[in-house]
Amino acid sequence: MGFYMTNFAVVSLHSSPLDQPGSGDGGGMNVYVFQLASALARLGNDVNIYTRATSQDDPARIEIEPGLRVHNVPAGPLAALDKDELLEYVDEFTENVIARIQIDRSLKPDVVHSNYWISGLVGHKLKHFYQVPMITTFHTIEAIKAIGRTVPDDRVSESFRMDAEDQIAGCSDFVLASCDQEALDIQRYLGLASERIAVVPLGVEHAYFAPGDMAMARSAMELPQNDPISLYVGRIQPLKGLATAFEAFSCTLSDFPNSRFVVVGGPSGHLGEVELDYCFDMARSKGFEDKIIWRQPEPHIRLASYYRAANLVVVPSRTESFGLVALEAMASGTPVVASSVGGLKSLISHGRTGLLAPVRNGGVFANLMLELLSTRERSSMIARNALMQARTYSWKEAAERALSVVESLDVRQLIECG
Ligand code: UDP
Structure with a gap:
């Protein structure tokens, strides 16, 4: 894509990267979205994270650091909702993201990064609206969750989510996997060719997580x-x-x-x-x-x-x-x-x-x-x-790998859905 500063639209619909992880929907994905975005911003990119506003006190836009912003976008009630209640607000969320970019053209993305399948539904629409590539990190895929569980844990049916994941994988110009096993699972269960999957291991904040007394x-x-x-x-x-x-x-x-x-x-x-x-x-x-x-x-x-x-x-x-x-x-x-x-x-x-x-x-x-x-x-x-x-894992390295994937994409040769 060239060597200019890339504008990332990072979609994290169901959970804000600013939420405290460790309960509810807050976990590794929140840490990933925030840390990867922060590392990308520090490499000179412009990163806008779009998440759903859950309270009327949520500011519309939070400047985190140079090049990194979180946008709280209204869609549905201004309250916490279960992940599986969010499906009906995907379109409203997408329209409101587009409306915001319409008002501030500096937000116009060069690439969309979707996190988790529900965000992939948004990312898919943004990709086609702006005619830019989409990269996706699934975090988990339904086929693997289904193996590990004994009773259903989401109200969305397994088959609905599996179909959606198939479509999102089909529409993604690249999928980022966190480890070799996830890359193999994505090939096997979502039928994606290995050339469209990049393994981008996560990092760790060494400033905090270091040995001590x-x-x-x-x-x-x-x-x-x-x-x-x-x-x-x-x-x-x-x-x-x-x-x-x-x-x-x-x-x-x-x-x-x-x-x-x-x-x-x-x-x-x-x-x-x-x-x-x-x-x-x-x-x-x-x-x-x-x-x-x-x-x-x-x-x-x-x-x-x-x-x-x-x-x-x-x-x-x-x-x-x-x-x-x-x-x-x-x-x-x-x-x-x-x-x-x-x-x-x-x-x-x-x-x-x-x-x-x-x-x-x-x-x-x-x-x-x-x-x-x-x-x-x-x-x-x-x-x-x-x-x-x-010590061999860092968010900077994760961001460099993600960036090299984005730089390898040609906007004239976007993957057609399917
Ligand atoms: N975490 C946290 N505070 C807590 C519990 C967990 O910040 O009280 C963070 C933890 O440090 C880690 C993340 O939540 O960064 C959990 O990520 P992991 O990949 O282990 O699990 P996931 O939530 O993705 O299933």
Whole structure:
């Protein structure tokens, strides 16, 4: 596309990049949208993020830093809505984005970047309206979520979302995948040729997530000084596997009766509440509820201290397109025990930069947690390797890769839908 400053229209309809991640719809996608956009702006691009206004107090436009703005665009009620209630407002949202660009021509995009399938529906319309390329990051695809879950978690039918994802993939000039596994899944389930998929691994904010003194971190976060601490960070919903972590933790208590399990985060979606109740009940019925320390979602600047305070971090997800929590823990010098799925398999080499367990296997998770708690040398060696591995990931690099994809696109040869 040439070597001029590129104007990105980044669509994140269902969730603002300024929301606190860790519960509800706020998770890795919010971090990704914000950090990638910020890194693109710092490389000299103009980035406008369009999200849905959810309150009458939301300013229409927020200047974040030079080249980076968040636009709160009205569509439907000025209130939080479930993701699956948003479909009926896709057209209104799109029209209002276009109306805003009509008023301020400096917002006119050179490229559209859609995040998540609902935003892809908007991006598809913007692409054709402005005749510019669209790149898409799916974050999750329905076919993979469907494998990991046992009951439906969205009211939108699986087949509707799958069809929409097919169409969005078909209309995207390029799809950004977070890891090799996601790229393969997109080829397999959305039928996209590998030439139209670029693997762009996520980054991590090294300024926050860096090793630090465990005792100081524990005292700052008001955590016990001497007990072994295992940590779970993130949204609570069946796919994130907190129940597996609880099961594993309960098995470690006979060896480490003083150990504690810290949960930072809150429920996501209606099944998040169900999962939370299930975990509460398990802790109560197995008699370890007094070992669990619950904390509300925390901003990154404070989350860093939780990672430093922990002896290990558990990432028991059933599916994971990347796994930012694992990378943040690694960058903080804390060893990770994670499920052997998706992006976690790219991040962690078992036995060297972390430990991997089969999905939903509480017994294996327990053994690996015990391995880290009981062998300090092994735990330190893994933490050191993990830190070195984490240092190879940066948002600047992610932005450079995304930019090189955009620069390879020719506006005269846009992909025709289909
Ligand atoms: N997060 C946070 N505060 C919390 C819990 C989570 O900022 O209290 C962030 C966490 O630091 C990470 C993101 O939410 O950057 C979760 O991303 P991940 O890829 O692990 O999971 P996802 O939410 O995408 O499923």
